[in-house]
Amino acid sequence: MDIRARTDRLAQLLEQRLDIRGSGFETKLRRAGRLLPRHLRRDGAILIEALKLSDHPRLGRQVDSKRLEKAADAIEHYLLNLDVWDRRRGIAVNVSASVLMNLLIVIALVAGILIWRGLV
Incomplete structure (x- = not known):
């Protein structure tokens, strides 16, 4: 799955589950603040950095896709299981x-x- 599509899905979940408004994943993650556990905020930072690197043609190839998938899965799992x-x-x-x-x-x-x- 594309990193952009994945972060858009996570931004949508942040809005639905935590009532966080904003434009884009980076803004919503920053506004989430302490509503997310520390390790998930770190995973979100990894995804944000990967988004920035993915725009560059050469640096985009340096992104570790397994690490990104793991980070995105952890955030998505937390948000989907949040009551x-x-x-x-x-x-x-x-x-x-x-x-x-x-x-x-x-x-x-x-x-x-x-x-x-x-x-x-």
């Missing part, structure tokens, strides 16, 4: 928990101030 709803549910739970914790802290501070002032 989108579980990820969104986790984000909602984390936001709710942080709001609740902040609310409890404010209530405790107000109660402490009222007790310290002797109003309760």
Whole structure:
């Protein structure tokens, strides 16, 4: 499979699975940031460099196709097995928990101030 077609497929998966917008694989991978594990970000960097080298007629032949296939397969496998709803549910739970914790802290501070002032 062509490296361009493969990275276009990965860019499409990044948009579908992680809701990352942008034009092209390089932009989407950069915006993904910590949503992807470190080893997959490294694999993505390998693919980006191969894209840049593939434009050049002589340097394009130096690209290791097995390494590229392995990197693309790893990213694709991760994105296809990613549970989108579980990820969104986790984000909602984390936001709710942080709001609740902040609310409890404010209530405790107000109660402490009222007790310290002797109003309760």
